[in-house]
Amino acid sequence: xxxxxxxxxxxxxxxxxxxxxxxxxxxxxxxxxxxxxxxxxxxxxxxxxxxxxxxxxxxxxxxxxxxxxxxxxxxxxxxxxxxxxxxxxxxxxxxxxxxxxxxxxxxxxxxxxxxxxxxxxxxxxxxxxxxxxxxxxxxxxxxxxxxxxxxxxxxxxxxxxxxx
Numbered sequence: 001x002x003x004x005x006x007x008x009x010x011x012x013x014x015x016x017x018x019x020x021x022x023x024x025x026x027x028x029x030x031x032x033x034x035x036x037x038x039x040x041x042x043x044x045x046x047x048x049x050x051x052x053x054x055x056x057x058x059x060x061x062x063x064x065x066x067x068x069x070x071x072x073x074x075x076x077x078x079x080x081x082x083x084x085x086x087x088x089x090x091x092x093x094x095x096x097x098x099x100x101x102x103x104x105x106x107x108x109x110x111x112x113x114x115x116x117x118x119x120x121x122x123x124x125x126x127x128x129x130x131x132x133x134x135x136x137x138x139x140x141x142x143x144x145x146x147x148x149x150x151x152x153x154x155x156x157x158x159x160x161x162x163x164x
Contacts, residue, residue, distance in 0.1 A: 002163035005043035006030040008050065009059035014141045015051045015084050018152060022047060022082070025156040033065035041072045045163045046110070048101045051084040056096030056127060066104055075109030080159055081136035082114075087123040088143050095138045099127030102135040112136070113162045114155060120147075 004026040008019035019030035031040050033050075050059045058066060083098025102112050115133045118126075121140070128134050137155040139148050 002044040003042070004028055004045045004047065004163065005040055006047040006049070007033055007036050007040060008048070009033045009062035009065065011051060011053070011059055011061075014139075015049050015059065018082060018084065018139060018148070019047075019049050021149075021152055022049075022156060025160075032061065033068075034061040036065060036068065038068060038072060041069070041074075043077070045078045045080065045113070045159065046074070046105075047080045047082065047159070048105065049082040049084075050097040050101055052090070052093060052095055052097040055090075056093030058097045058100055062097065062101070066101070069104050069108055072108060074105055077110050078113045078162055079105040079110035080114035080155075080162075081105070081112070081128075082139065082155070083128060083136065084139045084141060085123075085126075086142040087121055087140050091122065091124040094121070094123035094126045094128075094140075095134065096127040098134070098136050098138065099129070102128065114159050116151075116155060116158075 010016035083095035
């Protein structure tokens with residue numbers, strides 16, 4: 001069975017809640033980046049999550065924790081990312097932190113999996129978007145909390161196919 005690890009940064013609890021659901025679907029526990037150790041990044045599928053703060057910045061714990069990735073070789077590893085943001089209040093930086101995590105993982109040699117369509121979102125710009133797709137799962141619990149469970153469920157189904 002594939003080893004799946006979920007590492008997240010959360011300030012208000014929304015990203016932690018999503019991470020817990022995602023980890024549970026893979027029979028594992030989510031780990032806060034604030035408590036993560038280098039061995040927490042060793043997985044067949046590594047799932048990283050962050051909310052976006054300020055003008056497109058990583059969540060506070062990730063701001064310092066992302067440096068841990070600089071010492072980790074992700075060559076040939078599958079990495080999926082998810083992010084939470086506010087597409088109405090911060091539509092021009094929606095889930096930018098997710099894009100930052102994906103770029104860092106790619107720098108470390110990872111193959112990014114779990115792209116999702118931007119259809120149905122109302123943002124105007126995102127560092128996590130390219131060619132009409134997000135590099136991972138975008139969630140907006142501020143404006144579309146009613147869509148979160150279904151979006152997570154569909155994404156989990158997609159990710160399970162990558163480690164089958």
